[in-house]
Amino acid sequence: MNFERILENWLQTAPDQMTSRTRLSVLTGAAGAIGLAVARRFAADGHRVIMIDINRDKLREDASAIGECAVPFVLDISDFAAVERACKEISEQYGEVDTLVNNAGILSNAKTENVLLEDWKQIMAINLDGAFFLTRFLLPAMRKRRWGRIVNVCSLAMKTGGLTAGTAYSTSKGALGALTFSLAREVARDGITVNAVAPAYVKTPMVTEQLTNEQRQNIVDQIPVGRFCEPDEVAHLIAYLASSQAGFITGEIVDINGGLHMD
Numbered sequence: 001m002n003f004e005r006i007l008e009n010w011l012q013t014a015p016d017q018m019t020s021r022t023r024l025s026v027l028t029g030a031a032g033a034i035g036l037a038v039a040r041r042f043a044a045d046g047h048r049v050i051m052i053d054i055n056r057d058k059l060r061e062d063a064s065a066i067g068e069c070a071v072p073f074v075l076d077i078s079d080f081a082a083v084e085r086a087c088k089e090i091s092e093q094y095g096e097v098d099t100l101v102n103n104a105g106i107l108s109n110a111k112t113e114n115v116l117l118e119d120w121k122q123i124m125a126i127n128l129d130g131a132f133f134l135t136r137f138l139l140p141a142m143r144k145r146r147w148g149r150i151v152n153v154c155s156l157a158m159k160t161g162g163l164t165a166g167t168a169y170s171t172s173k174g175a176l177g178a179l180t181f182s183l184a185r186e187v188a189r190d191g192i193t194v195n196a197v198a199p200a201y202v203k204t205p206m207v208t209e210q211l212t213n214e215q216r217q218n219i220v221d222q223i224p225v226g227r228f229c230e231p232d233e234v235a236h237l238i239a240y241l242a243s244s245q246a247g248f249i250t251g252e253i254v255d256i257n258g259g260l261h262m263d
């Protein structure tokens with residue numbers, strides 16, 4: 001066999017070690033607008049998806065609409081002990097987790113002098129601690145198998161200081177970005193990639209309900225593509241980062257903001 005043929009065979013087989021069994025993916029914030037789009041997309045790609053959310057009713061409804069490959073799992077990701085128990089239960093019941101998407105998050109538009117201590121703590125607990133807890137307990141099995149995909153959902157607010165988003169929110173997403181870099185470096189040699197996406201103004205209740213009409217119009221006027229982002233577009237990007245084909249991308253935060261911010 002000549003060198004080109006060996007290389008061609010290697011390129012075809014090496015990155016895709018996951019085709020022999022169903023991919024097991026854990027997704028937080030799965031009952032939310034972006035989460036549901038990701039769950040649907042993973043299901044369409046043949047994953048079994050553990051859909052984690054604190055919103056029991058919406059979660060059950062969404063998971064049953066997707067079908068058997070979607071498993072609803074009610075969990076408060078900010079509770080360290082509950083996350084530890086949940087990760088143990090997931091691996092005992094469904095097997096080893098291949099993909100983790102840390103998508104759950106809450107928004108506050110409060111700027112520094114209006115930030116209440118309890119809101120600061122809650123935003124950090126959900127947007128940052130929750131992502132760390134899930135990673136902390138799912139990482140050992142990925143490391144052992146020498147394969148894994150972790151995708152964190154950050155926000156453009158981490159780069160801009162929050163055009164409309166508040167101080168605690170922007171800070172939590174910045175820290176989640178730093179966690180992405182730190183972890184990516186730690187586990188790169190173990191076949192695990194760790195990346196993030198930084199969306200802005202996705203057509204979700206965060207945008208439709210938490211902004212005034214005037215703010216929305218003002219923002220659309222500034223977005224070069226002239227519209228808000230669709231949740232499916234974010235799901236598509238996350239699915240790519242979670243795929244076998246993205247094995248050489250790690251420690252990357254991919255912008256998805258319609259050109260609102262270019263760097």
Ligand SMILES: NC(=O)c1ccc[n+]([C@@H]2O[C@H](COP(=O)([O-])OP(=O)(O)OC[C@H]3O[C@@H](n4cnc5c(N)ncnc54)[C@H](O)[C@@H]3O)[C@@H](O)[C@H]2O)c1
Nearest residue numbers: 029031032033034054076077104105155199201202204206
């Ligand atoms: N919508 C946007 O324009 C936008 C822009 C940038 C980043 N993001 C990020 O994308 C992610 C998803 O946003 P979305 O717009 O779909 O929001 P969403 O409010 O529709 O979904 C968030 C989900 O997280 C869940 N959640 C909240 N606290 C939880 C907890 N303690 N434990 C488990 N689940 C919990 C909620 O129940 C909800 O279903 C968030 O991290 C958000 O910060 C959104």
